[in-house]
Amino acid sequence: MTISPQEFDYIRTFICEHAGIVLETGKEYLVESRLAPIAKSRGHASFASLVAGVRAGDLQLKRAVIEAMTTNETTFFRDVAPFEVLREHVIPQLMESRRATRELKIWYGASSTGQEPYSVVMMLLQHFPALADWKVTHYATDINIDVIERARAGKYNQVEMNRGLPATYLVKHFEKVGTEWQLKAAVREKVRFEQLNLVKAWPTLPTFDIIMLRNVMIYFDTEAKRQILTKLSRHLAPDGYLFLGGAETTMGIVDSFKRMQFERAGCYCKTDSPAANQLRKGAA
Numbered sequence: 001m002t003i004s005p006q007e008f009d010y011i012r013t014f015i016c017e018h019a020g021i022v023l024e025t026g027k028e029y030l031v032e033s034r035l036a037p038i039a040k041s042r043g044h045a046s047f048a049s050l051v052a053g054v055r056a057g058d059l060q061l062k063r064a065v066i067e068a069m070t071t072n073e074t075t076f077f078r079d080v081a082p083f084e085v086l087r088e089h090v091i092p093q094l095m096e097s098r099r100a101t102r103e104l105k106i107w108y109g110a111s112s113t114g115q116e117p118y119s120v121v122m123m124l125l126q127h128f129p130a131l132a133d134w135k136v137t138h139y140a141t142d143i144n145i146d147v148i149e150r151a152r153a154g155k156y157n158q159v160e161m162n163r164g165l166p167a168t169y170l171v172k173h174f175e176k177v178g179t180e181w182q183l184k185a186a187v188r189e190k191v192r193f194e195q196l197n198l199v200k201a202w203p204t205l206p207t208f209d210i211i212m213l214r215n216v217m218i219y220f221d222t223e224a225k226r227q228i229l230t231k232l233s234r235h236l237a238p239d240g241y242l243f244l245g246g247a248e249t250t251m252g253i254v255d256s257f258k259r260m261q262f263e264r265a266g267c268y269c270k271t272d273s274p275a276a277n278q279l280r281k282g283a284a
């Protein structure tokens, strides 16, 4: 199946409006390969027919098209170093500053199939046993309901297990279910997964101590990034921390964040954060 320039234009405008994802000219192949299976499975013999279905407001089709155009690539402990920054600097700092309330709130704004929040939960269990009697909230969201359901189930195939998960964590926190591995309920239950579209209105959210928004803004245009980062700063505690993906930055987009660079990775604090000065002492 081949997509015409007009159909491609319609799809890219639709995806940008509903998910913020920018599809440059030249990505026709991506749209064809992602949407052809959806067209076939729903009885559309051509992209013209699929586009007509979307135009007509077929809600299930719209959802399937949006979800198919999201890239859900993720691994346990993706990029390693940001998790070291969390373990060595950010969590100890927050445990010190939150010792009176013994509460910690973390938001994962593009959690995909769950490896990112579960990596943090396992790391906290391993390295911060004192948090056992704290109230730690792990709130994980994504636009894609399909990946949210997979994340809730906490089931991973062997290839996914081989990507970044230390053997000790596998032994401790997973059990074999058929050909897959499932996270034990004790870990799964610590994370609340919900659908949230970053480019639409957000639900009422609390103030978070840490926000992980990794490897999602690379798909958005500058205006969408600006709006998201502006809203994010309202939901980040004055001394909270923001983690972005390795190819993402706040620089040149908003000036409300300051980058804290450590040996092998960085994160962001609010520009006027008291923690920024403290952290700088530990920064490389």
Ligand SMILES: C[S@@+](CC[C@H](N)C(=O)[O-])C[C@H]1O[C@@H](n2cnc3c(N)ncnc32)[C@H](O)[C@@H]1O
Binding pocket: 018, 019, 020, 021, 070, 071, 072, 073, 074, 075, 078, 109, 110, 111, 112, 113, 116, 141, 142, 143, 144, 147, 196, 197, 198, 199, 213, 214, 215, 216, 245
């Ligand atoms: C590449 S994955 C990143 C997963 C994880 N944060 C990581 O770094 O490994 C990007 C995720 O962003 C989600 N996403 C794309 N557009 C979104 C939007 N508008 N709102 C919320 N999530 C979105 C996708 O569904 C996908 O699961």
